[in-house]
Amino acid sequence: MMMHFDLAQTAPAAPAPVPCQDASFCQRCDVRARAICGTLEEDDRAALNRLGRRVTVQAGQTVMWEGDDATIVANVIEGTLKLSASTGDGREQIVGVVYPSDFIGRPFGRSTPHSVTALTDARLCLFTRGAFDGFARTHPELGHRLLQRTLDDLDRARAWMLLLGRKNAREKIATFLLDMSHRLAGEGAGPLDSFALPLSRQQVADVLGLTIETVSRQMTDMKRAKIIDLPNRRTVEILDRDQLSCLAEAA
Amino acid sequence: MMMHFDLAQTAPAAPAPVPCQDASFCQRCDVRARAICGTLEEDDRAALNRLGRRVTVQAGQTVMWEGDDATIVANVIEGTLKLSASTGDGREQIVGVVYPSDFIGRPFGRSTPHSVTALTDARLCLFTRGAFDGFARTHPELGHRLLQRTLDDLDRARAWMLLLGRKNAREKIATFLLDMSHRLAGEGAGPLDSFALPLSRQQVADVLGLTIETVSRQMTDMKRAKIIDLPNRRTVEILDRDQLSCLAEAA
DNA sequence: GCCCCCTTTTGACAGAGGACAAGGACAGTC
DNA sequence: GACTGTCCTTGTCCTCTGTCAAAAGGGGGC
Numbered sequence: 052m053m054m055h056f057d058l059a060q061t062a063p064a065a066p067a068p069v070p071c072q073d074a075s076f077c078q079r080c081d082v083r084a085r086a087i088c089g090t091l092e093e094d095d096r097a098a099l100n101r102l103g104r105r106v107t108v109q110a111g112q113t114v115m116w117e118g119d120d121a122t123i124v125a126n127v128i129e130g131t132l133k134l135s136a137s138t139g140d141g142r143e144q145i146v147g148v149v150y151p152s153d154f155i156g157r158p159f160g161r162s163t164p165h166s167v168t169a170l171t172d173a174r175l176c177l178f179t180r181g182a183f184d185g186f187a188r189t190h191p192e193l194g195h196r197l198l199q200r201t202l203d204d205l206d207r208a209r210a211w212m213l214l215l216g217r218k219n220a221r222e223k224i225a226t227f228l229l230d231m232s233h234r235l236a237g238e239g240a241g242p243l244d245s246f247a248l249p250l251s252r253q254q255v256a257d258v259l260g261l262t263i264e265t266v267s268r269q270m271t272d273m274k275r276a277k278i279i280d281l282p283n284r285r286t287v288e289i290l291d292r293d294q295l296s297c298l299a300e301a302a
Numbered sequence: 303m304m305m306h307f308d309l310a311q312t313a314p315a316a317p318a319p320v321p322c323q324d325a326s327f328c329q330r331c332d333v334r335a336r337a338i339c340g341t342l343e344e345d346d347r348a349a350l351n352r353l354g355r356r357v358t359v360q361a362g363q364t365v366m367w368e369g370d371d372a373t374i375v376a377n378v379i380e381g382t383l384k385l386s387a388s389t390g391d392g393r394e395q396i397v398g399v400v401y402p403s404d405f406i407g408r409p410f411g412r413s414t415p416h417s418v419t420a421l422t423d424a425r426l427c428l429f430t431r432g433a434f435d436g437f438a439r440t441h442p443e444l445g446h447r448l449l450q451r452t453l454d455d456l457d458r459a460r461a462w463m464l465l466l467g468r469k470n471a472r473e474k475i476a477t478f479l480l481d482m483s484h485r486l487a488g489e490g491a492g493p494l495d496s497f498a499l500p501l502s503r504q505q506v507a508d509v510l511g512l513t514i515e516t517v518s519r520q521m522t523d524m525k526r527a528k529i530i531d532l533p534n535r536r537t538v539e540i541l542d543r544d545q546l547s548c549l550a551e552a553a
Numbered sequence: 554g555c556c557c558c559c560t561t562t563t564g565a566c567a568g569a570g571g572a573c574a575a576g577g578a579c580a581g582t583c
Numbered sequence: 584g585a586c587t588g589t590c591c592t593t594g595t596c597c598t599c600t601g602t603c604a605a606a607a608g609g610g611g612g613c
Contacts, residue, residue: 136464139551144467146460157457159450164457191442198449199410201456206408206415208459209397213387215466216395216511220600252561260467262601267562284561284609300390471570503591513571518592535579535591 076100080176085152085238086126087196095190102182108169115156115167124156124183130173131249135257136165145258147208148249150234154200158184170249215260223259224269225298228279232289245288252284273298327351331427336403336489337377338447346441353433359420366407366418375407375434381424382500386508387416396509398459399500401485405451409435421500466511474510475520476549479530483540496539503535524549 077100083089088096105128108114115123117136127149134147134155146165149155155167158180178186187194214226232242235249248255256263273279278295280288289295328351334340339347356379359365366374368387378400385398385406397416400406406418409431429437438445465477483493486500499506507514524530529546531539540546 134460136460138464138468138473142468144464146463157453159453160457165460188446191445194442194445194449195439198445198452201449201452202408202410205452205456205459206411208456208463209385209387209416212397212459212463212466213389213395215463217389217393222389263561264563264602265600268600271562514591515572515593516570519570522592 076105080128082128082152087154087193087200088126090192090196099186102186103176103178106175106177108173108175110169110171113166113168115163117163117166119163121157121160121163121180123177124158124180125175125177127151127153127155128174128176131170132173133168133170133254134165135168143257144260145254154197156180158187220261220265220269221298223261224266225295227255227259228287228289229295229299245286247285248287327356331379333379333403338405338444338451339377341443341447342441350437353437354427354429357426357428359424359426361420361422364417364419366414368414368417370414372408372411372414372431374428375409375431376426376428378402378404378406379425379427382421383424384419384421384505385416386419394508395511396505405448407431409438471512471516471520472549474512475517476546478506478510479538479540480546480550496537498536499538
């Protein structure tokens with residue numbers, strides 16, 4: 052928590068950050084339509100583009116530290132990252148998982164409320180917070196997209212509070228697996244019946260407020276009950292979605 | 303959850319909603335400076351004023367139901383309300399507590415993600431969501447204030463996720479009491495050492511993901527340890543703030 | 554193909570907090 | 584002042600999940 056983010060330090064093996072001077076960067080961007088920059092006019096987007104730069108982060112690298120000054124924000128282009136908070140004695144809670152087209156960082160704020168760490172290798176479109184804040188203040192469409200996204204995030208966070216405060220281990224796991232099967236599906240696609248978890252067992256535990264042992268036991272139980280299959284460590288197959296939905300609400 | 307909010311029905315004894323036609327309503331408004339309408343120009347605020355109406359709700363009344371269509375939003379002028387979510391079998395989790403100058407409702411969304419219920423008698427400045435959304439879209443300052451407030455709410459929700467997922471009962475109670483002593487203090491004032499809880503023991507339990515018995519036991523223990531005093535059911539006095547802070551982090 | 558390390562699973566046990574039950578305190582009403 | 588309903592506290596027991604420990608499994612490197 053004392054460490055400060057330094058791109059040169061935390062991404063030594065990655066290609067040097069590439070300034071987004073080239074307007075074609077955005078044109079070729081996979082997530083542009085879904086990201087907050089999606090509705091900007093052509094020249095506005097070019098202007099925003101000039102403020103940002105592409106960076107690559109490797110799995111495990113931390114992009115922002117909880118409590119640090121909020122100096123950067125970013126769009127996720129590719130990869131999955133976790134948002135996490137911890138107690139003084141090291142217990143960790145994952146407070147969010149972000150996917151391509153999501154926005155990370157704390158605009159209009161002094162300090163970063165939680166750490167951001169890459170779960171997989173990832174690509175970001177990075178802005179200094181000051182530059183982004185100024186741009187957002189003068190471009191209401193951008194602010195509005197950010198508002199809608201933040202309202203959605205808040206709804207999701209509050210739904211997760213119900214899970215953390217009131218659901219038992221079995222319900223938590225079932226809810227989590229169903230959530231993943233939806234979140235990992237592509238734009239407009241239905242929920243996936245087979246997917247690769249971007250999280251280790253320990254990270255699943257940190258999302259659900261459980262221990263790794265409880266996560267493992269519950270998943271094994273569901274496998275034995277033929278509700279899911281676990282062909283390898285990271286793959287989950289939902290065999291009986293109805294029953295899983297049932298477990299998610301009341302075990 | 304099937305019931306629909308109807309002012310005439312849920313506030314029968316309250317004075318009829320008063321249209322805010324009179325511009326002096328806002329001029330006399332206690333929370334204007336802190337609410338999202340605080341930075342609007344005089345004529346914009348008058349225009350917003352014409353869209354809204356004042357309503358009174360009594361303690362215990364539910365203003366919006368989880369899952370209902372999102373048809374209204376409001377500023378809280380006076381009183382305290384809870385935001386709550388529940389599982390199918392009736393377990394409840396309070397996902398937020400709102401105070402004067404806070405904003406409630408789900409703008410730019412189809413359905414209300416959680417119920418809103420008055421904990422004390424309250425006064426609201428109420429808008430239909432459609433009218434508010436339209437106004438916010440054409441008044442970026444308002445959208446920006448709403449964005450900042452939503453970002454703050456999201457930070458708070460995520461901090462609470464750490465509490466729900468990773469803290470034990472003693473830490474939860476200590477954190478809760480410290481939070482209350484700050485939130486109940488007036489604008490700019492320091493934390494209160496003595497305050498009246500707006501929540502019953504059951505509601506405290508619903509905020510913290512505990513049972514009423516555990517809340518009662520932990521608070522009694524802290525009283526015995528002379529860390530707090532509980533002169534009556536609703537009053538809390540913090541006798542040893544340092545030790546309470548200590549308990550909040552690691553019990 | 555083999556080895557090693559790290560993650561995951563499984564087992565045994567303990568403890569925090571939940572469930573149930575009963576008693577006590579307080580506010581409002583008559 | 585007595586009554587009554589509601590909220591809160593206290594007691595007892597039990598279970599779910601955490602803790603500690605060890606074994607098993609898988610993937611990467613050689």
